[in-house]
Amino acid sequence: MAKYSLNVLGGGQEVGRSSFLLDVGEKILLERGVKLNADEIQYPAPVTTNLDAAIISHAHLDHSGYLPKLFVDSHSMCYMTPPTLEISKMLWFDSLKIAGYEGVAPQFSEDEIVETEKYTFPISYRRPVNISKNCSLELFDAGHISGSSMPLISFKNKRFLFTGDFNPAETRLYSGADLRAGKVDYVMMESTYGDRNHPSRAETEKRLCESVQETVDNGGHALIAAFAVARSQEIIDVLHEYNIDVPVYLDGMSQKASRIFLDYPEYLKDPKFLKKALDKTIWVRRDKHRKEALKQPSVIVTTSGMLSGGPIQHYVKTVHKEENSKIILTGYQVEGTPGRKLMDEGILETEADTFKPVCGVEKYDFSAHASQSELLRALNKWSPEKVILVHGDLEVTEVLKAKIEKDLGIDTVNPANGDTVKLD
Numbered sequence: 001m002a003k004y005s006l007n008v009l010g011g012g013q014e015v016g017r018s019s020f021l022l023d024v025g026e027k028i029l030l031e032r033g034v035k036l037n038a039d040e041i042q043y044p045a046p047v048t049t050n051l052d053a054a055i056i057s058h059a060h061l062d063h064s065g066y067l068p069k070l071f072v073d074s075h076s077m078c079y080m081t082p083p084t085l086e087i088s089k090m091l092w093f094d095s096l097k098i099a100g101y102e103g104v105a106p107q108f109s110e111d112e113i114v115e116t117e118k119y120t121f122p123i124s125y126r127r128p129v130n131i132s133k134n135c136s137l138e139l140f141d142a143g144h145i146s147g148s149s150m151p152l153i154s155f156k157n158k159r160f161l162f163t164g165d166f167n168p169a170e171t172r173l174y175s176g177a178d179l180r181a182g183k184v185d186y187v188m189m190e191s192t193y194g195d196r197n198h199p200s201r202a203e204t205e206k207r208l209c210e211s212v213q214e215t216v217d218n219g220g221h222a223l224i225a226a227f228a229v230a231r232s233q234e235i236i237d238v239l240h241e242y243n244i245d246v247p248v249y250l251d252g253m254s255q256k257a258s259r260i261f262l263d264y265p266e267y268l269k270d271p272k273f274l275k276k277a278l279d280k281t282i283w284v285r286r287d288k289h290r291k292e293a294l295k296q297p298s299v300i301v302t303t304s305g306m307l308s309g310g311p312i313q314h315y316v317k318t319v320h321k322e323e324n325s326k327i328i329l330t331g332y333q334v335e336g337t338p339g340r341k342l343m344d345e346g347i348l349e350t351e352a353d354t355f356k357p358v359c360g361v362e363k364y365d366f367s368a369h370a371s372q373s374e375l376l377r378a379l380n381k382w383s384p385e386k387v388i389l390v391h392g393d394l395e396v397t398e399v400l401k402a403k404i405e406k407d408l409g410i411d412t413v414n415p416a417n418g419d420t421v422k423l424d
């Protein structure tokens with residue numbers, strides 16, 4: 001009988017609600033995320049055992065969003081980097097706010113967020129700590145968002161590496177994932193883009209800035225939809241680098257996320273550059289700023305990244321009618337979101353209306369996830385005995401599993417939710 005095992009509570013053959021229970025005699029929970037669909041939230045399976053420790057790789061809600069509920073029954077310690085805690089808290093409080101004005105039951109209470117913080121032990125990269133009697137934990141920089149990590153768990157004579165979401169490629173904000181964990185026995189790996197490669201970042205940046213410059217030269221508005229955490233800041237950096245010389249406005253939760261980023265400069269590649277770029281932008285605080293932004297040629301970087309809510313709702317009402325303006329998407333558009341509908345059908349759904357926009361609509365691939373070739377290169381470095389693929393759609397994990405087995409000859413599984421993977 002296998003001595004060790006991994007139980008998939010969520011995030012098996014899907015992207016969202018990541019949660020995994022590692023059983024090595026001691027019980028370690030990795031991630032506690034939610035899956036945010038267009039009109040409902042899905043949760044991982046319940047934790048039905050006493051935990052020895054919990055670990056959160058990074059702040060995105062599909063990895064952290066259900067954590068505050070965990071401490072109702074569990075009083076184990078939870079480990080993450082300091083920025084992961086700060087950004088998660090921002091996102092948790094924001095989910096409560098959204099539940100409030102949508103009139104739905106909140107997923108957890110403010111008290112539970114406070115409780116979560118009490119049981120969280122922040123650790124930085126490359127500082128191994130003992131998290132239970134036989135397990136130690138070391139976090140490697142994942143290069144995905146500020147504070148994102150790849151947890152390495154060592155127990156007895158085995159090493160288990162979880163990649164979380166990782167990006168080995170250098171971007172404006174980060175130097176790229178730290179792949180120097182050495183030889184490991186098991187890798188549990190994300191497979192979001194396991195079936196494809198990305199266009200070069202430099203090329204994408206150039207195309208974006210050319211398009212933005214052309215738009216403002218024609219007297220239009222470049223309305224850039226960007227996620228609050230990391231994508232907005234990267235876009236601001238890129239616009240600064242290309243010296244786009246019209247006012248650049250920053251609106252939405254990205255302002256708060258930017259402040260947290262600058263509070264943790266050691267988690268950025270070039271904090272001074274980001275600070276300069278952010279200082280040059282106009283932080284929208286009042287309606288006056290929103291009117292001003294729409295009165296002159298401008299760039300507006302705002303949330304939500306998928307056009308579902310957020311201040312972008314205000315801007316699209318004007319921009320969609322302007323032939324010389326553009327709505328620019330900069331991230332993955334989940335099925336069922338207004339952003340996806342706009343891309344696929346050319347129809348813009350706002351909270352109140354439906355339009356057929358006359359402005360331009362463009363999309364750029366600023367992915368913060370490893371591509372197929374980067375995933376294979378990373379595995380080559382870690383040379384594990386077994387690979388467990390998670391955080392990817394079924395078809396994508398099938399393609400990647402076949403590729404790993406054929407090219408690298410490593411035993412690979414892509415478990416579904418509820419499956420238990422034996423580990424020896």
Ligand SMILES: [Zn+2]
Binds near residue numbers: 058060144165
């Ligand atoms: Zn993520």
